[in-house]
Amino acid sequence: MNIALFGYGKMGKMIECLAVERGHEIVAKIDVGSGEIDFAKIDVAIDFSTPDAAYENITSCLKNNTPIISGTTGWLEKFDDVVQFCEEKNGAFIYASNFSLGVNIFFELNAHLAKMMKNLSQYEVSLEEIHHTQKLDAPSGTAITLAEGIIANTDYQKWKLDESGYKQIPITSKRIGDTPGTHTVEYTSEVDSIEIKHTAQNREGFALGAVVAAEWILGKTGVFTMKDVLNLG
Known part of the structure; x- marks a missing residue:
């Protein structure tokens, strides 16, 4: 080819x-x-x-x-x-x-978890992504895809960079060294938190x-x- x-x-x-x-x-x-x-x-x-x-x-x-x-x-x-x-x-x-194969499995896991969390209003969701300092855009496309997967399966309506709000998913973007990519989805309540995470070891x-x-x-x-x-x- x-x-x-x-x-x-x-x-x-x-x-x-x-x-x-x-x-x-x-x-x-x-x-x-x-x-x-x-x-x-x-x-x-x-x-x-x-x-x-x-x-x-x-x-x-x-x-x-x-x-x-x-x-x-x-x-x-x-x-x-x-x-x-x-x-x-x-x-x-x-x-x-x-x-990445692992990330695409992570996308499916994220959507499934969102469906499970939909009616548990005591939990609030947030996203964090970490990439290398040469990455031009923020948040990452992967983080946006994760947020869209949550929106499609819950009552959340939009995402926002570094800003929480009503029915809004906050995404935190960090640029550190040569990090290939780390994405974390966290649901937090007053009594506990649930977290799923994908970490790329290399590109x-x-x-x-x-x-x-x-x-x-x-x-x-x-x-x-x-x-x-x-x-x-």
Whole structure:
């Protein structure tokens, strides 16, 4: 499989190593200022670029009938536009705030716990996420996905960064050293607390999930999620 990488930072380089180990070839490495792209040589693209570049990267691939996997966060105000464009072009697209197998299991656990806590009004929920100091957006896309999973299964209506309120989930974001990613969901009452937590030991799980998603989407059309890739539905 011939893969193009949009964004060639730490994640891009790790994806390259894992993809080559799995028998694939990296045929393009596109960063800011890169030249013209030969889409004819590309079977699938993987985007871990920047919030400013992601939308153009994704739509360019869809225009050129190239399936694309995106793990870039911070651009989701245009997500519905991308979904519509993908459908118009009969393309193939996967976005995930986090491609890690463990995190996607964590998403399912979070939703299940939220359903159990829905009628226990004595508990208040909060989220915390910790990432490396080079992460550009806050809160993380993973934290937003967790908050959306709680909102979908409870009476909470929205999330807010560093701010609690009526039917509002507070999210605390911390940027510490080279932390790959730690996410904690906590329900607290006057008598006890319940906590679930996912801690990434390194970035390899994110990179491997992206390569697996790229392998899975080849030959398909539609807008998919990691639940489809990992058959978690």
